[in-house]
Amino acid sequence: MLNTRDSIDLYLMLKDFVPDYDFNDDFLGFTGTIVSNIRNSDKPDAFGQSILLMFPKLDVHELAEMKPLKVVELFVQGLADNKFFLLVSFCEDIGYG
Numbered sequence: 001m002l003n004t005r006d007s008i009d010l011y012l013m014l015k016d017f018v019p020d021y022d023f024n025d026d027f028l029g030f031t032g033t034i035v036s037n038i039r040n041s042d043k044p045d046a047f048g049q050s051i052l053l054m055f056p057k058l059d060v061h062e063l064a065e066m067k068p069l070k071v072v073e074l075f076v077q078g079l080a081d082n083k084f085f086l087l088v089s090f091c092e093d094i095g096y097g
Helices: 004-017 027-039 045-054 060-065 068-081 084-093
Strands: none
Touching: 004 027, 004 045, 004 084, 027 045, 027 068, 027 084, 045 060, 045 068, 068 084
16 A cells, blocks of 8 residues: 555646546446546556556566556556545645645
C-alpha cells in the first residue's frame, strides 16, 4: 500500500482520467473507464507510470516485457490495493487537485 505522498501523486497522475461516479458504481467499471480514458488520451504514459508507482519493485523493462492483459491486471490490482476509489472521493471532498 502506498504512503500518503505517493497516494497523492497517484491521484494527481490519474485524476484527469477519473469518470464521474457514485459509490453505487462497481469498481471494475470505474477502473475500466480510467483505462479507456488513458488509452484515448494524449498521455498514455500515465498508465505505465502509475503502475510503476504502485509497484516500486517493478522496473520499466519488466513492465515493457509483460503481456498487455497482465499489465491491465496489475493496474486494477494496484488501484484496488491502494483503495483508489476512496482516495478520489477524499481528494474531491477536500477540494484537492
